[in-house]
Amino acid sequence: MTYYLLFQLLPPRYMVKLSKVKTFQAYLDSCERKYSCVHCRAHLASHDELLSKSFQGSQGRAYLFNSVVNVGCGPAEERLLLTGLHAVADIYCESCHTTLGWKYEQAFELSQKYKEGKFIIEVSHMIKDNGWE
Ligand SMILES: [Zn+2]
Numbered sequence: 001m002t003y004y005l006l007f008q009l010l011p012p013r014y015m016v017k018l019s020k021v022k023t024f025q026a027y028l029d030s031c032e033r034k035y036s037c038v039h040c041r042a043h044l045a046s047h048d049e050l051l052s053k054s055f056q057g058s059q060g061r062a063y064l065f066n067s068v069v070n071v072g073c074g075p076a077e078e079r080l081l082l083t084g085l086h087a088v089a090d091i092y093c094e095s096c097h098t099t100l101g102w103k104y105e106q107a108f109e110l111s112q113k114y115k116e117g118k119f120i121i122e123v124s125h126m127i128k129d130n131g132w133e
Contacts, residue, residue, distance in 0.1 A: 003028060026069040035063075035126040040096035042070040044126060045119075056082075056120035062101055065119045070094050075103040084109035090120060100125045 022128050025042060027079040028034045033047035045065045052064040081088075087106035092099045101120040 004024040015098060028069065034129050035121070036129045037070070037093045037098065037100070038125055038127045039098050040093060041127075041129075042093055042095040043129070044068055044070060044093070044100070044121060049120065055120055057101060057120065058122075059122055059124050063119045063123060063126075064115070065121060068119045068121065071100065071119070073103055076103075083112050086112065086115075091121075093125075098125060 028043045028046050034043055035045045035047070036043050045068045049066040049068070050063055051066055053061070055062040055064050068091070070093060071091045072094045074092070076087045076089040078085060078087050080086075085108045086104055087108075088102045089105055090099055090101050091101055101122050103119050104112075104115040104117065107115050
């Protein structure tokens with residue numbers, strides 16, 4: 001409830017600024033459907049940014065997002081995945097430091113280029129906020 005009030009007090013322009021400053025936790029629009037960190041409830045991604053549900057993480061299903069918030073990024077390293085060689089970086093929740101998934105920094109196969117700059121979050125680390133289905 002505190003989050004909701006804070007959002008209402010801030011002009012939209014200021015919210016955008018907040019999300020780009022790493023030391024502040026970003027808040028997504030209270031009206032939109034979103035995914036939050038299951039461990040600490042930090043907002044992670046808007047449902048509108050969801051690109052695909054058909055990914056596989058190390059611990060089960062994972063979703064591909066166009067953009068995420070409140071997420072930090074480790075160093076990139078090359079990994080040979082089922083779909084070929086990729087440069088990927090682990091991503092973690094900036095609030096509770098749980099590793100959530102990874103970011104595709106670079107894909108070397110032409111057919112996989114669409115994933116560059118996108119984020120994978122494992123379903124087991126997310127909850128749908130506001131109880132939407
Ligand atoms: Zn968290």
